[in-house]
Every structure is written in structure tokens, then in C-alpha cells.
Amino acid sequence: MSLRYLSAKLAQQIDxxxxxxxxxxxxxxxxxxxxxxxxQTLATVYKKETHPRVLVCCGPGNQGGDGLVAARHLxxxxxxxxxxxxxxxxxxxxxxxxxxxxxxxxxVIAPSQEIDPLRDALARSDVILDAIFGFSFKPPVRSPxxxxxxxxxxxxxxxxxxxxxxxxxxxxxxxxxxGLNPDVLVSLTAPKEGSKEFNGRHFLGGRFVTKAMEExxxxxxxxxxxxxxxxxxxxxxxxxxKL
Amino acid sequence: MSLRYLSAKLAQQIDxxxxxxxxxxxxxxxxxxxxxxxxQTLATVYKKETHPRVLVCCGPGNQGGDGLVAARHLxxxxxxxxxxxxxxxxxxxxxxxxxxxxxxxxxVIAPSQEIDPLRDALARSDVILDAIFGFSFKPPVRSPxxxxxxxxxxxxxxxxxxxxxxxxxxxxxxxxxxGLNPDVLVSLTAPKEGSKEFNGRHFLGGRFVTKAMEExxxxxxxxxxxxxxxxxxxxxxxxxxKL
Numbered sequence: 001m002s003l004r005y006l007s008a009k010l011a012q013q014i015d016x017x018x019x020x021x022x023x024x025x026x027x028x029x030x031x032x033x034x035x036x037x038x039x040q041t042l043a044t045v046y047k048k049e050t051h052p053r054v055l056v057c058c059g060p061g062n063q064g065g066d067g068l069v070a071a072r073h074l075x076x077x078x079x080x081x082x083x084x085x086x087x088x089x090x091x092x093x094x095x096x097x098x099x100x101x102x103x104x105x106x107x108v109i110a111p112s113q114e115i116d117p118l119r120d121a122l123a124r125s126d127v128i129l130d131a132i133f134g135f136s137f138k139p140p141v142r143s144p145x146x147x148x149x150x151x152x153x154x155x156x157x158x159x160x161x162x163x164x165x166x167x168x169x170x171x172x173x174x175x176x177x178x179g180l181n182p183d184v185l186v187s188l189t190a191p192k193e194g195s196k197e198f199n200g201r202h203f204l205g206g207r208f209v210t211k212a213m214e215e216x217x218x219x220x221x222x223x224x225x226x227x228x229x230x231x232x233x234x235x236x237x238x239x240x241x242k243l
Numbered sequence: 244m245s246l247r248y249l250s251a252k253l254a255q256q257i258d259x260x261x262x263x264x265x266x267x268x269x270x271x272x273x274x275x276x277x278x279x280x281x282x283q284t285l286a287t288v289y290k291k292e293t294h295p296r297v298l299v300c301c302g303p304g305n306q307g308g309d310g311l312v313a314a315r316h317l318x319x320x321x322x323x324x325x326x327x328x329x330x331x332x333x334x335x336x337x338x339x340x341x342x343x344x345x346x347x348x349x350x351v352i353a354p355s356q357e358i359d360p361l362r363d364a365l366a367r368s369d370v371i372l373d374a375i376f377g378f379s380f381k382p383p384v385r386s387p388x389x390x391x392x393x394x395x396x397x398x399x400x401x402x403x404x405x406x407x408x409x410x411x412x413x414x415x416x417x418x419x420x421x422g423l424n425p426d427v428l429v430s431l432t433a434p435k436e437g438s439k440e441f442n443g444r445h446f447l448g449g450r451f452v453t454k455a456m457e458e459x460x461x462x463x464x465x466x467x468x469x470x471x472x473x474x475x476x477x478x479x480x481x482x483x484x485k486l
Contacts, residue, residue: 024342028271043470076450077470099267103453207319210346227286227320 001220003233005193008170011135014189014217018208027093030208031062034188035069037205037229038129039077041186042070042160044230045201046127048078055125057118057152058085059132059145059166065089066162066188067131068097074129075104082125083108084118086144115147122155130159130180132166135192141167141178153180160184164192173197186230190219202233244463246476248436251413254378257432257460261451270336273451274305277431278312280448280472281372282320284429285313285403287473288444289370291321298368300361300395301328302375302388302409308332309405309431310374311340317372318347325368326351327361329387358390365398373402373423375409378435384410384421396423403427407435416440429473433462445476 006014018025042054056071058064064085071081083101088094088111102108109117122128130152132145141149149167152159159182164170167179173194174181185198189206204222207229214221224231249257261268285297299314301307307328314324326344331337331354345351352360365371373395375388384392392410395402402425407413410422416437417424428441432449447465450472457464467474 022342022346024339024346026271026339028269029275032272032275040470072451073470076467096267096269099265103266103455105453105455208315210348212346212348224319227283227316 003222004190004217004219005196006135006190007193008135010217011170011189011192014209014213017213025208027062031065031069031093031097033208033229034066034206036073037188037207038066038070038131038160038162038186039073040228040230041184041203041205042074042127042129043077043079044203045160045184046158051126051158052080053124053126054079054081054129055121055127055157056081056083056129057132057148058083059134060087060089061134061136063131063134063162065091065094065097066134067129068094068101070129070131070162071106072097072101072104075101075106081106082121084121085109086111086113086118086148113144115144115151118148118151122151122157125155125157128152128155128157128159130161130166130182134163135170137164137166137170139169139176149178149180158183160186162186163188164194165198168194170194190221191233203230204233205230246465247433247460247462248439249378249433250436251378253460254413254432254435257452257456260456266456268451270305274308274312274336274340276451276472277309277449279316280431280450281309281313281374281403281405281429282316283471283473284427284446284448285317285370285372286320286322287446288403288427289401294369294401295323296367296369297322297324297372298364298370298400299324299326299372300375300391301326302377303330303332304377304379306374306377306405308337308340309377310372311337311344313372313374313405314349315340315344315347318344318349324349325364327364328352329354329356329361329391356387358387358394361391361394365394365400368398368400371395371398371400371402373404373409373425377406378413380407380409380413382412382419392421392423401426403429405429406431407437408441411437413437430476433464434476446473447476448473
């Protein structure tokens with residue numbers, strides 16, 4: 001039985017079920033574990049000795065919240081993250097997560113439609129964590145992200161994308177050609193259909209899906225190693241080793 | 244500068260500050276990370292191949308909540324936890340955390356003042372996670388915990404205690420002699436004064452304390468390794484290796 005790749009609709013359904021009265025998870029819990037998984041993935045592939053400066057790019061939705069949590073954990077791990085979040089989400093949780101980063105003295109670039117601050121930040125970064133768009137993304141890419149994606153690509157910095165590379169259609173992948181080409185992808189809960197064509201290092205996070213839920217949705221998840229929050233999906237394809 | 248051991252009052256103050264408007268953490272977040280740290284500690288010392296059956300003993304307060312989170316993560320790690328929580332806390336969060344365990348088919352012993360169910364469960368366990376009393380514990384030990392503590396000790400099973408061994412005074416340790424004698428202790432945020440006399444394997448969890456807070460309270464925390472959620476405080480005293 002092979003790993004199931006999720007449609008946008010199914011990903012949404014699983015997310016809702018996790019947070020339903022039945023699933024009983026709070027958004028705070030799921031985001032904490034998802035963001036920790038993202039931070040662990042980045043830290044597995046890019047060591048802080050060689051890639052200390054992480055530009056964490058956050059979208060306005062829950063994906064951006066995962067990015068804020070990841071930024072905090074990366075700071076705890078000894079990295080020097082900087083947050084670019086041009087359109088902060090309105091949910092109260094984003095403000096709390098951002099305050100937690102500010103308390104750690106993680107710089108947050110002032111929200112703006114201007115793209116220059118991003119350009120400047122890229123020049124001072126070693127690796128990008130792309131938490132811009134998630135599984136609820138629908139094209140087209142709107143301002144200022146339409147200008148940001150080409151800039152991120154042009155930087156030639158390594159990119160770690162969360163759940164689905166930003167700009168990709170959740171189901172059809174990068175057929176429009178406007179999306180990022182990340183080196184690393186960390187899928188959350190289960191990979192999305194659009195990521196089938198991704199051929200970099202692919203990790204899975206979201207170690208909170210119960211066996212019952214895995215069976216109900218025929219997810220066929222791989223086994224996570226030890227007490228890690230992430231598992232690499234295709235480590236045998238890689239020359240640089242696994243977790 | 245050596246690690247600071249906290250009074251009950253100071254531990255309370257740090258906890259409140261973490262969850263204040265300034266600290267911006269939610270109880271959900273802190274409990275998730277604390278419980279994960281407890282699960283990682285147990286899994287570091289007692290492997291699932293030799294100690295698969297974990298009896299998670301939960302008190303009625305936040306400490307019990309940490310235990311519920313730890314039980315879930317232990318289940319995710321491949322252990323077979325069983326929860327003994329004779330007096331479930333009334334806070335809504337405990338009900339959610341318990342539902343998450345039930346969804347994972349983790350058995351929860353029916354709440355009761357009777358001690359027999361605990362005795363039966365002990366006979367089918369390999370290791371105990373003691374999440375009964377935390378830093379807000381004040382003697383005396385009340386029923387049914389007054390009968391439970393001697394039973395846990397008499398079982399001769401290895402015990403991993405959370406924050407302060409149950410029955411110990413948070414500041415004065417086990418001077419009354421009614422407390423557990425755990426093999427492993429996982430202190431959260433910073434160790435408590437009463438744990439100074441503890442001489443088993445001692446871990447620290449709570450990788451969410453900012454540098455600013457660490458300095459404000461003169462905590463002198465050790466560095467956590469890699470992306471672990473726990474650090475062993477005295478690994479050089481141990482023959483069985485570190486993380």
C-alpha cells in the first residue's frame with residue numbers, strides 16, 4: 001500500500017476532523033507540532049553552522065502561523081531567523097505567535113506592500129523557509145507575493161517549503177510555472193497531490209494523526225523514527241543521509 | 244554561573260509570565276511542549292522494546308495535563324500507555340487532551356477512589372510516568388493519592404517523575420518521607436529547589452524560555468542539544484550515556 005497524496009478537499013476535511021469535537025485538537029496544538037516539524041526538517045538538512053540566517057516567509061493564513069512557530073523553534077535551536085510577513089493574518093493566534101518571536105528578539109520586517117525590504121533581507125540570508133501558501137491556496141498569486149516569488153527564486157538560496165511549494169496548485173503542481181522550486185519539502189499530515197512531481201528531499205510532519213484516522217482516510221503513512229516529529233519519505237534517493 | 248533551582252513561588256511567577264499578555268503563550272502550547280519533553284525523556288531512558296507498557300499517572304492539575312500529552316506522544320512513539328487519572332481536572336483542556344488519548348485507543352482507567360484498579364494496572368506495566376503533583380503541590384497528600392504513592396513505590400517499577408517527584412515538598416524535598424523515589428526526573432522550565440537532593444538521571448524540558456526571561460530570573464539554563472526538547476543535566480554522572 002503506497003502513501004496517499006491528498007486533494008485540497010481531503011486535506012481540508014482531515015484538518016477539520018482533527019479540530020472537530022471528535023478530534024479534539026486545538027489550532028494551538030496542531031500549529032505547535034506542525035511548526036516544530038518544519039523547524040526540525042530545516043535543521044536536519046541545513047546545519048546552523050553553515051546556514052544560520054533563515055528567512056522565514058509567512059503568508060496570511062494558517063501556513064504563516066506554522067512559519068511563526070518554526071521561526072521560534074529555529075531561534076531556540078540557535079539559528080538567526082528573520083520573519084517576512086507582509087500581510088499578517090487577522091486571527092488572534094498570529095498576533096500571539098508573533099509576540100512570542102518578538103520576545104525572542106527575532107526581527108520581524110515591517111508589513112508592507114513594498115518588495116525592497118524582502119530583497120534586502122534575502123541578501124542577508126542563507127536559507128529560506130517558505131510558509132507562504134498552504135493547501136487552501138487558490139491562484140492567482142496576489143500582491144505582494146506575485147513579486148516575492150520570483151525574487152525568492154532569483155536569490156538562488158536553498159528553499160524549504162511547507163506543505164506545498166508556494167505558487168503551486170495543490171493538486172496540479174507547478175503547471176502554471178509561477179511557483180517556487182524548493183530543495184526541500186515538508187508535507188504536513190500527508191503529502192498533497194500537487195507534490196507528486198517534487199523531486200527534492202521530501203519530509204513528512206504531523207505526528208498527531210491517529211491510526212483510526214489514518215485507516216479511515218487510507219493514508220498509509222510511513223513510520224516515524226524514534227521520537228522525531230518528521231520522517232524522510234525517500235531517504236534512499238539521497239546521498240546526504242537520513243535523519 | 245550555576246543552574247538556578249526555583250522556589251514554588253518563583254516557578255509560579257515564571258509560569259504566569261509565560262502565559263501573560265507579554266509572554267503570549269497559551270496553556271495548550273506550553274502543555275504540548277512540556278508533555279512532549281516528558282515523553283522524550285522516558286523514551287530516551289526506557290526503550291519501547293524493553294519497556295513498552297507505560298502507566299501514566301495523572302493528578303488533577305496542570306501536571307496531569309502534561310501527563311495526558313505525554314501519553315499521547317508515547318503512543319505515537321510506539322509505546323502502549325495506560326492512563327490512571329482518578330480525579331480528572333475540571334478544566335476543559337483536560338477533557339480535550341483525554342479525548343485525544345481515547346482517539347488513539349489509549350486505555351483510561353475509570354476515575355475512582357478505589358485503589359484496586361491501580362494495583363491491577365501496575366501488575367501489567369513496565370515503567371511509570373509520575374505526573375501526579377507539580378510545583379503547586381502542598382501537603383498533605385490526599386485520597387486516593389495517599390494510598391497510591393506507596394503502591395507505586397512497592398511495585399519496584401522504574402519511575403519517571405515530572406517536575407518534582409510526587410509527594411515531595413517543592414522546596415524541601417522528601418523530608419516527610421512520603422514521596423516517590425523516581426529513577427528519572429524531568430524538570431520543566433528550571434529545576435525546583437526540592438529536587439536538589441535527587442540523584443537519579445535528571446533531565447530538563449521546556450525549550451520555550453526566552454533568553455530575556457532566562458536573564459531576568461537568573462536561570463543559567465544549559466544548552467539543549469540539536470533539536471531535542473530535553474537536555475540531560477548531569478550526563479557525566481551516568482554510565483548509560485546521554486541523548
